[in-house]
Amino acid sequence: MSLYCPPRHWWAPVDREEKIWLSIALVWCLAMFGVMVAWAALGGQNPPSETYRIKPDEFARRAARFVAARQRKDARGLPVYEKGVPVVEAAEDEDSYLLARTWAWEPILVLKKDRTYRVRLSSVDLQHGFSLQPVNINLQVLPGYEYVARLTPSSAGEFLIVCNEYCGVGHHQMVGKILVEEE
Numbered sequence: 001m002s003l004y005c006p007p008r009h010w011w012a013p014v015d016r017e018e019k020i021w022l023s024i025a026l027v028w029c030l031a032m033f034g035v036m037v038a039w040a041a042l043g044g045q046n047p048p049s050e051t052y053r054i055k056p057d058e059f060a061r062r063a064a065r066f067v068a069a070r071q072r073k074d075a076r077g078l079p080v081y082e083k084g085v086p087v088v089e090a091a092e093d094e095d096s097y098l099l100a101r102t103w104a105w106e107p108i109l110v111l112k113k114d115r116t117y118r119v120r121l122s123s124v125d126l127q128h129g130f131s132l133q134p135v136n137i138n139l140q141v142l143p144g145y146e147y148v149a150r151l152t153p154s155s156a157g158e159f160l161i162v163c164n165e166y167c168g169v170g171h172h173q174m175v176g177k178i179l180v181e182e183e
């Protein structure tokens with residue numbers, strides 16, 4: 001009834017086959033590492049590195065100011081809404097705002113194809129997930145922090161923003177929109 005002590009040299013030396021497999025694994029690791037570095041430079045889909053701490057109510061105030069200044073007007077000069085959400089025309093020379101709250105994204109941003117915009121993105125309550133479909137750009141959206149995302153739409157159309165971070169009973173209805181128009 002004592003512990004068995006293994007022999008002093010319990011391992012087998014690395015044979016030829018094992019060396020080949022280890023080499024393949026090493027080469028593959030280095031290849032994946034290279035792709036990661038190359039993609040950061042060439043992929044054009046890196047998460048924004050410009051971030052700030054911000055108070056949620058301050059962000060809400062600035063977003064409301066942006067909406068009031070740039071909301072789209074119809075032929076009679078009345079502000080345009082889609083299902084109660086203001087439709088806002090972003091400008092290239094001015095920061096745009098996209099606000100997440102339970103359970104909506106505000107406003108609906110209208111962008112022009114091939115122009116570059118700075119979009120400030122934050123939440124005023126819980127953690128939400130910004131998932132732009134179908135292009136599959138994903139960002140975490142946290143209250144108290146804002147991202148400044150640079151967006152250059154390369155095709156026109158309607159893009160949906162899905163919340164991909166569970167945020168309560170209305171989570172599945174939390175869908176926003178970005179409209180990209182031709183010049």
Ligand SMILES: [Cu+2]
Pocket residue numbers: 128129163164165166167168171172174
């Ligand atoms: Cu959610």
